[in-house]
Amino acid sequence: MISFKNSIKKIVTFCAVAFVYLFFYIPLAVLVTFSFNSMPFPSPWTSFTLMWYQELFSTPYVWYALWNSFIIAICATFLSLALSLALVYMRLFRRKSSMVESFFSLFYVNLIVPEVVLGVGLLTFFVLCSVPLGLMTLIVAHTVLGLGFAVPLINGRFAELDIRLVEASLDLGATVHQTFFSIIVPLLRPTIIAAGLLVFIISFDDFVLSYFCSGTSVQTLSLYLLSMLRTGISPTMNALSTLLLLLSSILVFVFCWTTFSSKAQE
Amino acid sequence: MQFFDYIKKEIPFIVGVPALVWQVLFFVIPLFCIVGLAFTGKPFEYFAPFFDPVFGAVLVRSLIMALSNGLLCLSIAYPLTYFLAFKAGRLRIPGLFLLIVPFWTNFLLHIYAWFFVLEKNGFLNTLLLSAGIICEPLNLLNSWFSVMVMMVYYYMPFMILPLYAQFEKFDKRLFEASLDLGASWLQTIWYVLIPATMPGIISGFFLVFVPSFGEFAIPELMGGDKFLCVGSLVSYCVLSAETASYGAAFTILCSCVLIIASVTIYWLLSQAIKVRA
Numbered sequence: 001m002i003s004f005k006n007s008i009k010k011i012v013t014f015c016a017v018a019f020v021y022l023f024f025y026i027p028l029a030v031l032v033t034f035s036f037n038s039m040p041f042p043s044p045w046t047s048f049t050l051m052w053y054q055e056l057f058s059t060p061y062v063w064y065a066l067w068n069s070f071i072i073a074i075c076a077t078f079l080s081l082a083l084s085l086a087l088v089y090m091r092l093f094r095r096k097s098s099m100v101e102s103f104f105s106l107f108y109v110n111l112i113v114p115e116v117v118l119g120v121g122l123l124t125f126f127v128l129c130s131v132p133l134g135l136m137t138l139i140v141a142h143t144v145l146g147l148g149f150a151v152p153l154i155n156g157r158f159a160e161l162d163i164r165l166v167e168a169s170l171d172l173g174a175t176v177h178q179t180f181f182s183i184i185v186p187l188l189r190p191t192i193i194a195a196g197l198l199v200f201i202i203s204f205d206d207f208v209l210s211y212f213c214s215g216t217s218v219q220t221l222s223l224y225l226l227s228m229l230r231t232g233i234s235p236t237m238n239a240l241s242t243l244l245l246l247l248s249s250i251l252v253f254v255f256c257w258t259t260f261s262s263k264a265q266e
Numbered sequence: 267m268q269f270f271d272y273i274k275k276e277i278p279f280i281v282g283v284p285a286l287v288w289q290v291l292f293f294v295i296p297l298f299c300i301v302g303l304a305f306t307g308k309p310f311e312y313f314a315p316f317f318d319p320v321f322g323a324v325l326v327r328s329l330i331m332a333l334s335n336g337l338l339c340l341s342i343a344y345p346l347t348y349f350l351a352f353k354a355g356r357l358r359i360p361g362l363f364l365l366i367v368p369f370w371t372n373f374l375l376h377i378y379a380w381f382f383v384l385e386k387n388g389f390l391n392t393l394l395l396s397a398g399i400i401c402e403p404l405n406l407l408n409s410w411f412s413v414m415v416m417m418v419y420y421y422m423p424f425m426i427l428p429l430y431a432q433f434e435k436f437d438k439r440l441f442e443a444s445l446d447l448g449a450s451w452l453q454t455i456w457y458v459l460i461p462a463t464m465p466g467i468i469s470g471f472f473l474v475f476v477p478s479f480g481e482f483a484i485p486e487l488m489g490g491d492k493f494l495c496v497g498s499l500v501s502y503c504v505l506s507a508e509t510a511s512y513g514a515a516f517t518i519l520c521s522c523v524l525i526i527a528s529v530t531i532y533w534l535l536s537q538a539i540k541v542r543a
Contacts, residue, residue, distance in 0.1 A: 013349065020346055021364065023419070027379035028368060030389050034382060041382065083285035090282025103286055110293060114480035114524070116497050120504050120517050121296030124303050127510070144292045147285070176278070205372045207483060211501065225374040229487055233381060241375045248371040256363060 028245065035238035052239040062240060065224035068135065072220065073203040075139045080146030080199050081192060084154045088188070089180055091158065092166065104155060110148025118144065119212030126213065133215025141209040146199035153198070157191040158184070190258050197255045201248065304515040312515035321499070321516070325523055328496040332479035333527075335417045336425075336471045342418065343425040343470065348459075351433035352441075362430060369423045376420060377487050384412050408490035416488045417478055424477075425470040432466025461539060468535060472528065479524050496520045 034041055038049035056062060087104070110118075122141050126133060161184070169179040185192075207222040214223060221244075228237050273280075304312055315321075350361050368376070383389045384406040391403040406412055436459070444454040460467070482497025500520065503513030 013353070017346065017349055020342065024365060024368060024422075026389065027376065027383050027419075030382040031375075031379040041385075041387075083288060086281045087285045090278045090285075093278040103289075106289055106294075112476070113297070114477055114521075116480035116482065116500055117300070117517055117521060118293070118296070120500060120513065121300045122292065123504060124299040124510065124514060125292070125296035127507075128299055128303075140292050143288070147289065151285075201370050205370070207372070207374060212504070222372055222374060225372060225378070226483070229374060229378055233378075237378065241371075241378060244375060245368070245371050249367055252367050252370045 031238055032242045032245070035235060035242045037235070040235050041233045052235040053243075056236045056239045056243075059236065061219070061224065065219045065221045068218055069204055069221040072135065072138050072142055073200045076142035076146045076203040077196050077200045079139070079143040080150040081154075081196050083143075083147060084150040084195070085185070085188075085192070087151060088154060088158050088184065091155065092180060092184065093176065104151065107147055107151040110144060111152075115145070115206075115208040119209050122209070123212045133213060134218050137213045137215070138210060138218065138220065141213040142203040142206060145206065145209060146203060149198050149202065150195045153195040154188060154191055157188055161187055190261070193258045194255055197251060197258070201251055201255075205248075300514045300517055303511050304518050306511065312511045313519065315512065316516055316519055324494055324496060324499055325520065327493070328479055328520075329523070329527060331413070331417065331481075331485065331495065332475050334414065335421055335478045336475040338414065338418050339421050339425040339474050340467065340471060343422060343429055344467075347426055347429040347433055351430060351436075352438065362426070365426055366423050369420070373420055374483065374487075377416060377484065380412070380416055380419070380488070381407070384415070407488065408492060410489075410493075413485050413489045413493055416484045417481070420484065421474045421478055424473040428470040428473060429463065429466040432463040436462050464535075464539060468532070471531070471535075475531070476524065476528065479527075480520070 033045070035052055036048050036050070037043075037045055038047045038051065091104075119141070122137070122144070123133075126137050131137060165183055165187070166179055169183045170176075174182070205222065207226070210220045210222050211226075214220060225237075228234065346365075350358055354361050381388070385391070386403045386405065386407075388406075390406060391400075394400045395403065440458055440462070441454055444458045445451070449457065480497045480500075482495055482501055485493040485495040486498050496516075500513050500517050503509040503516060505513075
C-alpha cells in the first residue's frame with residue numbers, strides 16, 4: 001500500500017516538474033521548428049527548408065543591427081571590466097578607507113533601480129547636456145548597467161582573496177604594479193572572464209536602456225526585434241531567433257564552464 | 267618634488283577615480299536630472315495631472331501585475347527549487363542549467379516565441395482542439411492570461427536563483443531531525459524549511475517584483491492596447507520633448523509608490539516571521 005502511494009507521489013512530482021520544463025521549452029521548440037518550415041506560420045508543418053535562413057542572410061538591416069549591438073556590447077564589457085579592475089587596484093592599497101567602501105556600495109544600487117528609471121534619467125541627462133543620442137550614449141548606458149554586475153562580482157571575489165599573498169609579494173620586493181598584474185589579476189581571471197561574459201550578454205540582450213538612449217539614428221538588435229514584432233510574424237525572424245538562441249546557449253555554456261571549473265580548482 | 271611624491275603615493279586612488287566619476291556622472295546625476303526636470307516650472311505643475319483616477323488605475327494595474335507576478339513565480343519556483351535541491355540528485359546542476367539557459371537570449375525573442383503558442387491557430391489552441399477540450403479556438407492573446415504567462419515565464423529565473431542559493435545552504439539534517447521528532451512533512455516545510463529559506467524568498471520576491479512593476483514591453487506586446495502600464499506611460503511621455511517633464515514627474519510618483527509598496531511588503535513579511543517565531 002505504501003509503495004503504491006509512493007509511486008503515485010513520484011508520478012505526480014515527475015509530471016509537475018515535467019510540466020514546468022515543458023512550459024519553458026515548448027515556445028522555443030515551436031519557434032525553432034517554424035524556422036525550418038517551408039510555409040509561413042499559420043499553416044501547419046509542410047516540409048523542411050533552409051529558405052528563411054537564406055533570406056535572413058540577404059537582409060542587410062539585420063546584420064547592421066547585430067553589428068551595432070556587438071560593438072556596443074564589446075565596448076561596454078571592456079569599459080566595465082577596466083573600471084572595476086581600476087577599483088580593485090584602488091582598494092588594494094587603501095583597504096581601510098570607509099569613504100572608498102561607501103563608494104562600492106554605490107555600485108550595488110545600479111541593480112536595484114528599475115531599468116526604466118535609469119533609462120529615463122540618462123535620457124534627460126543626455127538631452128539636458130545636448131549630447132546627440134547614438135552609439136556613444138548606448139555604450140555609456142550599458143556600461144552603467146554592466147558596472148552594476150561587474151563591480152560586485154569582481155570585488156566580491158577580491159575580498160575573498162588571501163591578503164597575505166599581496167603582503168608576501170610586496171615583502172619580496174615586487175612593486176605595486178607587479179603585484180597587481182602578476183598576483184591579483186591572474187587570481188581574479190576566472191571571475192573577470194565570467195563577469196565579462198555576463199556583461200556582454202546583458203548588454204547584447206538589453207532592451208529598455210537601448211529603447212531610451214538610442215535616438216533615431218542607431219538600431220540595435222533589440223530595437224530591430226521590436227520593430228519586427230510590431231509588424232507581425234515572419235519566418236526570417238524565426239531563423240534569426242534560432243541563431244541567437246544557439247549563440248547565447250554557447251555563451252552561457254562558456255560562462256558556466258569557467259565558473260564551475262574555477263570553483264572546482266579550489 | 268614634494269608634489270610628485272604626493273602624486274605617486276596617491277596613484278592607486280587616482281586610478282580608481284574614473285570609475286567613481288563614471289558612476290556619479292552617468293548614474294547619480296541622471297537620477298537627480300529626473301527630479302530636476304519634474305520640479306521645474308510652477309511647484310507640482312507636472313504632478314497635478316497624474317492625480318486622476320485614470321492614472322491611478324494605471325498605477326494600481328502595474329502594482330497588481332507586479333504583485334501577482336511575484337506570488338505566482340514564488341509559488342511555482344519554490345516547489346521546483348525544493349525538488350531540484352533535495353530530490354533531483356545528480357540531475358541538480360543540469361536541471362538548474364536548463365532553467366537558466368533560455369534566459370540569456372533576447373527577451374523579445376521569448377515574447378515572439380509565445381505568439382506561436384498563444385495565437386488563434388497556435389500550438390496551445392491546436393493541442394486543446396485536438397484533445398477535444400474546446401470546440402473552437404480561444405482568444406488567448408491580448409488578455410491578462412497572456413500577459414501573466416509571459417511575465418511568469420520571463421521572471422522565473424530571478425526567483426529560482428536566489429531560492430536555490432538559499433536551499434544549498436540549508437542543512438538537510440534539520441529536515442530529518444524534524445521528521446524524526448515527529449513533525450509531519452507539511453509541518454517541517456512550514457516551521458523549518460520556509461523560515462530557513464526566508465532570505466531567498468525575500469530577495470527573489472523583490473528581484474521579480476521591482477522590475478516587473480516597471481515592465482513595459484511585455485504588457486504592451488502581449489496585452490495589446492488594453493494594458494497600459496506604468497512603464498509604457500513613462501516611455502510615451504519621456505520620448506517626446508513636450509511631455510518629458512510630465513514623464514519625469516510620473517517616474518518620481520511611480521518610484522515613490524514602488525518604494526512604499528516594497529517597504530510595506532518587506533514589513534509584512536518580517537512581521538510574519540516574528541509572529542511565527
